[in-house]
Amino acid sequence: MSITVNGRTLDWIKDETVTKLLKRMKYTFPLIIVKINKKIIPRKDHNNCIIPNESVVDVIHMISGG
Amino acid sequence: MDISIIDKISKKLRISSVGIAGIGGLGSNAAIALVRAGVGRLVLIDFDTVEEKNLDRQYFFLDQVGKLKTTAIKENIERINPETIVETFEIKLEKGSMEKHLMDVDVIIEALDSAEMKTLFIEEIIEKLPNKPIIAASGITGYGHCERFHTKKLGNLHMCYDEQAKSSDEDFLFAPRVAIAANWEANLALELLLGKDK
Numbered sequence: 001m002s003i004t005v006n007g008r009t010l011d012w013i014k015d016e017t018v019t020k021l022l023k024r025m026k027y028t029f030p031l032i033i034v035k036i037n038k039k040i041i042p043r044k045d046h047n048n049c050i051i052p053n054e055s056v057v058d059v060i061h062m063i064s065g066g
Numbered sequence: 067m068d069i070s071i072i073d074k075i076s077k078k079l080r081i082s083s084v085g086i087a088g089i090g091g092l093g094s095n096a097a098i099a100l101v102r103a104g105v106g107r108l109v110l111i112d113f114d115t116v117e118e119k120n121l122d123r124q125y126f127f128l129d130q131v132g133k134l135k136t137t138a139i140k141e142n143i144e145r146i147n148p149e150t151i152v153e154t155f156e157i158k159l160e161k162g163s164m165e166k167h168l169m170d171v172d173v174i175i176e177a178l179d180s181a182e183m184k185t186l187f188i189e190e191i192i193e194k195l196p197n198k199p200i201i202a203a204s205g206i207t208g209y210g211h212c213e214r215f216h217t218k219k220l221g222n223l224h225m226c227y228d229e230q231a232k233s234s235d236e237d238f239l240f241a242p243r244v245a246i247a248a249n250w251e252a253n254l255a256l257e258l259l260l261g262k263d264k
Contacts, residue, residue: 031181033188035220040192043185058220060227062188065206065234065244066092066179 005057012053018046021057029061075260076104082259083107085171087159087187089135090114091239092203093177094125094142095248096255101143103256107151108143109171112136113158123241159183164190168198173255176202177248181233188223198222199258205231206247209240215250224258226250 001012005025016024018034018041034041035058041049051057082105086093089112097108112135116126130138136154143150155167159178164187168174174191178184184202191200205214205228218227226247231237 031185033185033220033223038221040189040221040223042189042193058218060204060218060220060225061229062181062184062202063205063207063229063231063233064179064181064184065231065239066088066090066177066184066203 001053003051003053003055003057006059012051012055016051018049018051021051022046022059025059027059027061031062033060033062034058078260079104079256080106082173083109083171084173084175084255084259085109085111085168086175086177087111087164087168088177088179089124089139090120090177090179091123091241091244092206092248092251093175094135094139095123095245096175096177096252097139097143098125098146099249099252100255101146101150103252104147105150105255105259107153107171109153109155109167110136110139111155111157111159111167113156123239123244159187161186161190165194169195172199173258174198174200175251175255176200177251179234192221192223196222199224201225201251201254201258203227203247203251205229206243207231207234207237207239209243211243212246215246217250217254224254226254 002009003012036055116130116138118131126138140152199222201224203226214228218225
């Protein structure tokens with residue numbers, strides 16, 4: 001029962017949402033793009049999107065500058 | 067070197083198109099690299115005008131201060147390759163219509179400044195044009211640390227990424243790293259247009 005987040009293996013927690021996972025990972029950046037199993041999860045869905053067991057999660061944060 | 071391969075690549079690039087959202091440090095430098103590489107058509111979007119302070123990293127010149135960035139970059143492109151087709155849109159990108167002028171390009175480059183706009187743009191393009199490759203950059207401030215840049219791929223999103231860099235609100239933007247990221251984006255565009263192995 002595990003998930004992979006940015007290459008790290010973590011315990012899978014039942015009913016954990018994207019928001020809760022980001023909190024657990026201490027990813028506090030406000031502007032983040034999250035992908036679960038190749039699908040990008042829009043920010044509006046972070047509160048209610050539950051992470052399935054064995055998910056591969058990628059989190060990238062956007063930093064100002066251009 | 068096999069000349070027929072170069073010929074094939076040139077022909078492919080000539081019929082290719084790239085759209086660039088934002089013609090600042092990233093967008094102006096990426097556009098010039100793509101023109102020099104031989105990309106046939108560029109769609110360039112920016113509402114802003116050239117300011118003297120932009121000259122520290124953006125591909126404009128002192129005598130272009132006050133001009134629209136789209137007009138100025140078009141002039142500079144014409145001085146390199148007048149055959150490049152350049153379409154410009156002097157508009158501010160807004161939530162709900164980000165993809166409007168980018169529907170028919172082969173590859174999209176995000177070259178915006180604020181993290182908020184970058185995120186909104188990427189989310190909306192991925193949602194509305196799910197099959198369109200999009201290239202973005204995040205973490206380009208400061209100097210040094212070339213080794214921290216890497217390409218991060220999330221489905222159709224290809225990013226030039228340095229997660230340890232600070233925001234431009236907390237650090238300065240310097241020409242070399244901005245141009246590295248811009249050329250990284252242009253290089254990813256060529257890879258997407260031509261395929262990884264020629």
